[in-house]
Amino acid sequence: MTNVSKQEVDAVVRVNEVIDSFLSCSVRDATTISPFYGQLWRDIQRLIGSGGKRVRPTMTVLAYRAFGGDSVEDILPIAAAQELLHLSLLIHDDIIDRDYIRYGVDNIAGAYEKKHYSHVEDTNDRLHYAQSAALLAGDLLISSSYRLMLESNVEPALLLEVQKRHGQSIFEVAGGELIDTESAFRPFGEIDAQTVALYKTASYTFVGPLLVGAILANATEKNLETLELFAKKLGIAYQLRDDVIGVFGDETMIGKTTIGDIREGKHTYMVEQFYDCASEEEKAHFELYFGDKDVQKSEAEVLKNLFISTGALKRTESAIEQYATSASAALESLDLSREFHDQFKALITTVTRRSK
Amino acid sequence: MTNVSKQEVDAVVRVNEVIDSFLSCSVRDATTISPFYGQLWRDIQRLIGSGGKRVRPTMTVLAYRAFGGDSVEDILPIAAAQELLHLSLLIHDDIIDRDYIRYGVDNIAGAYEKKHYSHVEDTNDRLHYAQSAALLAGDLLISSSYRLMLESNVEPALLLEVQKRHGQSIFEVAGGELIDTESAFRPFGEIDAQTVALYKTASYTFVGPLLVGAILANATEKNLETLELFAKKLGIAYQLRDDVIGVFGDETMIGKTTIGDIREGKHTYMVEQFYDCASEEEKAHFELYFGDKDVQKSEAEVLKNLFISTGALKRTESAIEQYATSASAALESLDLSREFHDQFKALITTVTRRSK
Numbered sequence: 001m002t003n004v005s006k007q008e009v010d011a012v013v014r015v016n017e018v019i020d021s022f023l024s025c026s027v028r029d030a031t032t033i034s035p036f037y038g039q040l041w042r043d044i045q046r047l048i049g050s051g052g053k054r055v056r057p058t059m060t061v062l063a064y065r066a067f068g069g070d071s072v073e074d075i076l077p078i079a080a081a082q083e084l085l086h087l088s089l090l091i092h093d094d095i096i097d098r099d100y101i102r103y104g105v106d107n108i109a110g111a112y113e114k115k116h117y118s119h120v121e122d123t124n125d126r127l128h129y130a131q132s133a134a135l136l137a138g139d140l141l142i143s144s145s146y147r148l149m150l151e152s153n154v155e156p157a158l159l160l161e162v163q164k165r166h167g168q169s170i171f172e173v174a175g176g177e178l179i180d181t182e183s184a185f186r187p188f189g190e191i192d193a194q195t196v197a198l199y200k201t202a203s204y205t206f207v208g209p210l211l212v213g214a215i216l217a218n219a220t221e222k223n224l225e226t227l228e229l230f231a232k233k234l235g236i237a238y239q240l241r242d243d244v245i246g247v248f249g250d251e252t253m254i255g256k257t258t259i260g261d262i263r264e265g266k267h268t269y270m271v272e273q274f275y276d277c278a279s280e281e282e283k284a285h286f287e288l289y290f291g292d293k294d295v296q297k298s299e300a301e302v303l304k305n306l307f308i309s310t311g312a313l314k315r316t317e318s319a320i321e322q323y324a325t326s327a328s329a330a331l332e333s334l335d336l337s338r339e340f341h342d343q344f345k346a347l348i349t350t351v352t353r354r355s356k
Numbered sequence: 357m358t359n360v361s362k363q364e365v366d367a368v369v370r371v372n373e374v375i376d377s378f379l380s381c382s383v384r385d386a387t388t389i390s391p392f393y394g395q396l397w398r399d400i401q402r403l404i405g406s407g408g409k410r411v412r413p414t415m416t417v418l419a420y421r422a423f424g425g426d427s428v429e430d431i432l433p434i435a436a437a438q439e440l441l442h443l444s445l446l447i448h449d450d451i452i453d454r455d456y457i458r459y460g461v462d463n464i465a466g467a468y469e470k471k472h473y474s475h476v477e478d479t480n481d482r483l484h485y486a487q488s489a490a491l492l493a494g495d496l497l498i499s500s501s502y503r504l505m506l507e508s509n510v511e512p513a514l515l516l517e518v519q520k521r522h523g524q525s526i527f528e529v530a531g532g533e534l535i536d537t538e539s540a541f542r543p544f545g546e547i548d549a550q551t552v553a554l555y556k557t558a559s560y561t562f563v564g565p566l567l568v569g570a571i572l573a574n575a576t577e578k579n580l581e582t583l584e585l586f587a588k589k590l591g592i593a594y595q596l597r598d599d600v601i602g603v604f605g606d607e608t609m610i611g612k613t614t615i616g617d618i619r620e621g622k623h624t625y626m627v628e629q630f631y632d633c634a635s636e637e638e639k640a641h642f643e644l645y646f647g648d649k650d651v652q653k654s655e656a657e658v659l660k661n662l663f664i665s666t667g668a669l670k671r672t673e674s675a676i677e678q679y680a681t682s683a684s685a686a687l688e689s690l691d692l693s694r695e696f697h698d699q700f701k702a703l704i705t706t707v708t709r710r711s712k
Contacts, residue, residue, distance in 0.1 A: 030531055033555055034547065036538050037531040092495060096488040120541050132452040132537055135491065136530045139448060139498055143530075146502045147523035156512035167503035174492045174499075175386055175393040181488055182392055185476050191390065199389055 005343060011061040011072055011079065012054045018080040019048060022148050026140075043111050044137055048087050051103025056082035056209040062347075063213030066340035067223065074153035075216050078162060081145040082209045085166070088141030089173060089204070095131050095138075096181055108134035142170065154216065162212050169208030176200025183267045193243075193269040194236060201242075202235020223335055230330035230344070237323035238351045243268035244316055245355065247304060253356040259300045265291025269319060274312035282306055324352040361699060367417040367428055367435065368410045374436040375404060378504050382496075399467050400493055404443050407459025412438035412565040418703075419569030422696035423579065430509035431572050434518060437501040438565045441522070444497030445529060445560070451487050451494070452537055464490035498526065510572065518568050525564030532556025539623045549599075549625040550592060557598075558591020579691055586686035586700070593679035594707045599624035600672055601711065603660060609712040615656045621647025625675060630668035638662055680708040 023045040031038030057079035064075055091108050094100070100110035112130035120126040145166065149159060176199030183191040210231045214224055245254055246261040247270070261268065274286065286306050289299045307313045327348050336344065379401040387394030413435035420431055447464050450456070456466035468486035476482040501522065505515060532555030539547040566587045570580055602617040603626070617624065630642065642662050645655045663669045683704050692700065 026527070029527070033528065033531040034535045034551065036535055036542075036547070040531075040534055088495075092491060095491060098484070117541070125541075128454070129537065129541065133534065135448060135451060136534050139444075139494070140527065140530050142495055142498050143502075143523055143526040146499075146519065147527075150516055150520055150523070156516050159516065160506055160512050163502065164506055167499055167506070170499040171382070171385070171496065171503075172389065174496050175389040175396075178396055178489065178492050179390045179392055181485065185473070185481075185485065186392075191392070195390065 007065060007072070008058050008061055011076070012058060014073070014076050015054055015057040015061075015080045015083065018076050018148075018151075019083060020045070022077075022080070022084075022144070022151070023048070026144070039116060040108075040133060040137055040140075043108055044087070044141065046111075047091075047102065047105070047107060048083070050105045052083065052086070054083055056086055056205060059206060059209035060213040060216075062340075062343065063210040063219075063227065064217045065213075066336055066344070067214045067217035067219040069213070069217035071153070075213075077148045077151040078154070078159075078212060078216065079209075081148040081166070082204075082212070084141050084148060085145040085170065085204060088138040088145065089177070091134050091141065092138040093177065095134050096177070108137045158216065158218075161215050165208060165211050165215060169204040172199045172203035172207075176203060184265065188267065188275065191267070193267060193272050196267075197236045197239035197269070198232060201239040202232050205238065206231035206235040220335070226330050226333045230327050230334065233323045233327035233330065234348060234351055237320050237327065237348075240269050240316055240320045240323070241352055241354060243270055244313070244320075247300075247307065248313070249355065259295060259297065262290060262300050262303055263293050263295050270307060270312050270316040273315040273319075274307060274310055277312060277315070278306070278310045282310055320352050324348050363421060363428070364414050364417055367432070368414060370429070370432050371410055371413040371417075371436045371439065374432050374504075374507075375439060376401070378433075378436070378440075378500070378507070379404070382500070395472060396464075396489060396493055396496075399464050400443070400497065402467075403447075403458065403461070403463060404439070406461045408439065408442070410439055412442055412561060415562060415565035416569040416572075418696075418699065419566040419575075419583065420573045421569075422692055422700070423570045423573035423575040425569070425573035427509070431569075433504045433507040434510070434515075434568060434572065435565075437504040437522070438560075438568070440497050440504060441501040441526065441560060444494040444501065445533070447490050447497065448494040449533065451490050452533070464493045514572065514574075517571050521564060521567050521571060525560040528555045528559035528563075532559060540621065544623065544631065545628075547623070549623060549628050552623075553592045553595035553625070554588060557595040558588050561594065562587040562591040576691070582686050582689045586683050586690065589679045589683035589686065590704060590707055593676050593683065593704075596625050596672055596676045596679070597708055597710060599626055600669070600676075603656075603663065604669070605711065615651060615653065618646060618656050618659055619649050619651050626663060626668050626672040629671040629675075630663060630666055633668060633671070634662070634666045638666055676708050680704050 023041060027038055027041040027045060030041045060075070060079040060082055061072055064072065069075065090102060094102055094107050095109060100107060100113060106114060109130040112133045113126055116133075117126050117129050120129060146163065149163065149166070152159065154162070176196055179191045180196045180200050183196065207228055210227055211224060214227050219227070243261070243266070246266075246268075247258055249258055251258055271290075275283065278286065286303060289295050289303055328345070331341065331344050331348070334341070334344070379397060383394050383397040383401060386397045416431070416435040416438055417428055420428065425431065446458060450458055450463050451465060456463060456469060462470060465486040468489045469482055472489075473482050473485050476485060502519065505519065505522070508515065510518070532552055535547045536552045536556050539552065563584055566583055567580060570583050575583070599617070599622070602622075602624075603614055605614055607614055627646075631639065634642065642659060645651050645659055684701070687697065687700050687704070690697070690700070
């Protein structure tokens with residue numbers, strides 16, 4: 001997110017401080033229960049300190065300021081809570097995906113498997129216990145996202161409104177996660193990628209954080225509705241761009257392999273488009289490699305070329321463009337100052353045209 | 357819980373209605389996202405309808421009334437939220453324990469493994485996906501415990517106080533769950549059973565629900581402190597009794613095998629006492645069977661006799677008696693009417709002397 005203003009950058013620094021202070025207290029309180037429990041919180045603190053762009057807290061602060069909020073300091077714990085929710089989802093997503101690395105370092109399960117539980121001899125048991133620790137870490141962070149909000153300096157009735165929206169985001173993202181997981185083993189076409197993008201990504205990355213910020217600034221009902229529309233379109237565009245980068249991105253820029261999604265056989269919008277427009281021969285060719293856990297770079301290149309030659313990439317780019325256009329249209333109906341209008345406009349460009 | 361008054365029994369009926377209505381709405385909303393997501397909520401609804409004594413909501417209503425609360429209907433969603441938290445913990449506990457049955461029926465993972473994901477051919481994958489669905493179900497219920505509270509008719513500032521205590525319970529129970537899990541593979545003596553009982557059981561079964569009820573009735577700070585002490589003692593006694601029943605109970609009355617804890621090698625207070633007072637010979641004898649996954653009934657009898665002959669059972673009974681005495685002492689310092697004093701008193705008896 002390179003287009004945010006100095007105020008949002010400052011807010012991110014303060015958000016990190018709020019998170020760190022909350023986690024330090026948690027480490028301290030957990031240690032009084034047991035040093036082993038303190039360790040879990042230290043790992044949570046280490047993990048959140050290892051990465052993340054704080055997109056969600058930034059969205060909350062941005063919307064809050066855009067709709068006239070002028071006490072950013074008072075709402076920081078609510079902005080920070082968005083990041084705790086994000087971390088909890090990442091930790092549980094990694095359990096589901098059986099991943100042990102996040103932000104280039106050991107995630108919770110990874111640290112427990114390699115370090116804290118290394119004395120457990122049976123490999124299956126060791127992995128299971130490590131994932132159990134990660135399960136509890138994620139549970140704690142879901143609850144912590146509500147708890148941290150209680151530290152904000154906001155009218156109680158308003159805070160309850162915010163919590164209502166927060167609960168809605170969790171409801172939506174869990175549904176998105178479920179159908180995304182199921183799409184791997186349900187017949188192709190039963191679950192569509194745009195629905196997954198809306199619920200798994202847009203819901204808690206843009207819709208929730210932006211609406212929470214706007215609610216805190218007492219935005220009108222009409223603005224809230226339009227902002228929700230804006231956030232949904234932007235969020236889906238964000239996910240579709242993510243899927244394109246996941247295959248066509250520059251590995252040195254995105255910091256992960258571009259074979260992952262292909263090996264996993266991830267049912268992205270681009271894959272849906274491929275199936276919609278490829279010949280039987282092209283599909284047969286595609287299926288030689290797609291979803292193969294041992295696929296090599298050269299074979300992945302074949303798939304990339306198929307995405308290009310069939311027009312699947314082009315269709316995806318055009319869908320991203322359409323979502324961006326819809327987001328822009330919604331933006332024009334929002335009551336925003338020129339300054340914030342331009343910031344939201346730049347956000348659309350960043351989200352849809354980014355290469356990492 | 358046979359000692360509760362008609363008011364608490366009526367409240368449990370209403371609590372069940374509140375839960376059912378909340379879950380019906382969730383099924384409906386989830387289905388608009390995807391029928392597959394609706395299924396997850398239907399399984400949650402089925403599971404909670406299959407069992408549970410609603411001990412925790414009962415505690416909330418009891419404390420609320422005991423300290424002068426007179427609008428039970430207004431606080432029902434908060435009482436019901438205690439049960440949603442309980443269910444979320446059971447679902448995640450079953451993942452950690454790799455159990456697929458709860459309340460005598462398929463739990464979430466069990467239903468997904470046997471039914472909804474039966475078409476997934478690879479057994480490991482099928483189990484993993486089934487546990488992933490259960491993971492999400494538990495996540496949703498943690499969040500739902502906060503969400504359902506928002507439906508209560510309570511002053512916003514007071515509700516935030518309640519949430520603070522609720523968050524504290526989750527913080528404590530997750531710590532208890534972690535050290536309980538770790539006690540299976542950490543050197544004996546590093547984690548003690550009374551600490552586990554306090555955090556894994558007492559925290560969210562008695563301390564949280566009772567304090568929440570009392571907070572809602574605006575109980576004094578002094579009463580809250582004394583009630584917390586009462587609840588901790590009562591809760592530890594409850595868990596110690598549970599451990600005794602887990603080995604010595606009547607299977608037809610408790611509805612589960614009394615070999616489970618022995619097979620699992622569960623480090624209960626009674627086991628700690630055994631190690632504290634047994635001879636080397638008795639320990640060697642004990643370890644022939646304790647923690648053996650294939651242990652038979654006749655061998656379990658050997659262990660039962662060792663618990664008796666070494667005095668480990670007697671020590672545990674006496675510890676339960678001591679906790680009951682401490683709870684009674686705390687009770688005498690609570691400002692309660694004769695009616696509620698007697699109800700709390702009867703609660704101690706039920707909890708410590710129950711046989712199921």
